[in-house]
Amino acid sequence: MTDMTIEVRAPFDGRLIDTVETSGAEAVEAALDTAYRLFRDRNAWLQPAKRVEILRQAARLMTDQAEHLAVEAAREGGKPLIDSRAEVARAIDGVLNASELLRSEGGSVVPMGGTTASLGRIAFTTHEPVGVVVAVSAFNHPLNLIVHQVAPAIAAGCPVIVKPAEATPLSCLRFVAILREAGLPEAWCQALVTESREVTGKLVTDPRVGFLSFIGSAAVGWSLRARLAPGTRCALEHGGAAPVIVAPDADLAAAVPLIAKGGFYHAGQVCVSVQRVFAHRSIAARLARELGDAAGKLRVGDPLLAETEVGPLIRPGEVARVHEWVEEAISRGAELLSGGSPLSETCYPPTVLLEPPPDCRLSTREVFGPVVCVYAYDDLDEAIGRANALPYAFQAAVFTRDFATAFHAYSHLDGSAVMVNDHTAFRVDWMPFAGLRQSGLGVGGIPYTFRDMTIEKLFVGKMV
Missing domain, CATH: 3.40.309.10 (Aldehyde Dehydrogenase; Chain A, domain 2)
Incomplete structure (x- = not known):
């Protein structure tokens, strides 16, 4: 390992699989600046139809590469190939699940006219992206966990910065490459393997972050939550017994x-x-x-x-x-x-x-x-x-x-x-998945994560 790269080794026998560049404070700042500028420019937001198209195409590409994805996940994470194949199938289904949400998860009508004050008004809600999403992931499902964090962010229209586990970054990098091949502009999904916990902390706690999705140890997750900038929402997924x-x-x-x-x-x-x-x-x-x-x-x-x-x-x-x-x-x-x-x-x-x-x-x-x-x-x-x-x-x-x-x-x-x-x-992956007490905060599952990554915005119109 050097100051600029990490070695990715097979957990079974220690064989070198690949080396991956790490990102320091300057790279983190550049990624945050890119993502936040993108979010603040409403004219640059990806339209829902485009997001659906990208996610569907990504699922098709993943299907074509399924065996390669399974072998790569098994090599870097150590999960047996039979289970890694099942993980890839779940990941493909998860991407499709995220694409379907844009047709099933809409706003709602808020009744008006039930009081004198509300007469002559109409009100309804729509969904907008919550902001820049930072996703910090774990090693044990190196592809499917990334899908659970990144695919809902894309569906919601959020720029996302994803930090995979140091032990298993290759499946994440492959998925990001697939998204780009599917038509997602690079700035909408950036992957960083940070060089230290200090740099990760700077990424997570920056005030430009709208939502933190964290999967990992309770000690790290709760510590990061305590340091979040005011207004940053979060979901934590830890473990249990x-x-x-x-x-x-x-x-x-x-x-x-x-x-x-x-x-x-x-x-x-x-x-x-x-x-x-x-x-x-x-x-x-x-x-x-x-x-x-x-x-x-x-x-x-x-x-x-x-x-x-x-x-x-x-x-x-x-x-x-x-x-x-x-x-x-x-x-x-x-x-x-x-x-x-x-x-x-x-x-x-x-x-x-x-x-x-x-x-x-x-x-x-x-x-x-x-x-x-x-x-x-x-x-x-x-x-x-x-x-x-x-x-x-x-x-x-x-x-x-x-x-x-x-x-x-x-x-x-x-x-x-x-x-x-x-x-x-x-x-x-469409059911609620929630750690309670020290096991986590918020509700996982692709539809639930999608909702967390949006805000419900109210329109109230007065008849004239």
Whole structure:
């Protein structure tokens, strides 16, 4: 790494993939000046029909390049190729979703005439772009997260500056190039890999920024939010320690593979990965054993191989950290049912623990690795209380055949979404996706992000 470039290396074996130029304070200032001037010139705004055309053409280009995009994302991010292909398909659908919003998300009529003061008036609203959007993204979905932040900004008519994760900038740069090939003028979407956190801070906190979209760690996100200029809106997407409740009547044959998928997909590096499973005492040991068996059968290795189901962690330091947390839990009484030892400097096996102590790090913090903990409970409300006990709340799940149990869990769990008979990591990109408490601020999902990136502007006309 030099002062002017960073090396992008494959997390599985450290191979050099590419080098990328970094941007300092001068480049950030130039990007902000370009974007803000564009936003302030209303005559230069892209018309809705043009935005639709660009997004549709981008989706077509992405479809043509789908396999290349999947391989590139798998190489730089470490997600297995089978899952990277699914990510690319989601990203293409997300771009199309953004293009459709311009036909479905309109203003509204505000009734007049209901009071003497409002007689003889007509009122309606339209949408306008909120301003310059700055999008700071994470590594774990290097293409789809960028789409979630950038495509709604384009649909809304906002100039956007996007900063991808340093570990995975290539998918972002590829997507920006595709947008430009699709007809988007360069100034409307600028990608910067900033050279330091200080420079990122200058980008985010500048008063010319109208909206910050941040996906990443809670510590960084909340710190940036506290430093935003007055009037800058924001949405923060952090992580959690997603809870699953398994009732005694649950279909374990169906539940186990779903819990395994939700816990070990992308080596657990997902903000809503299954981490804490609360199973009724009558089935907890069996569930943990079967989950351990399922975990042990997953193939870990090179993400570019078709047979790989679990890839590496993003960097070796994360393997060491996850192992330290696992060893702590075992030393304090947790029973190890699968995994538990690094496979290499970069890969950690899918790991299942039964009854870690409630105050260890695996029980109280987001592991962001391939570890699932199982805890026995005696009473449903006890399980819900334990699930709700942490300062994080995002997506949760319950497995049961009983509607009353499902609805009771839905009504009492703190998550913004509760899945019934499915894992916590389920998502389609047009549904609301919201971290609560320390897990985030605002509502994600492409239509919701689009609304955040617009203002509703009122017209009131008086008849003369």
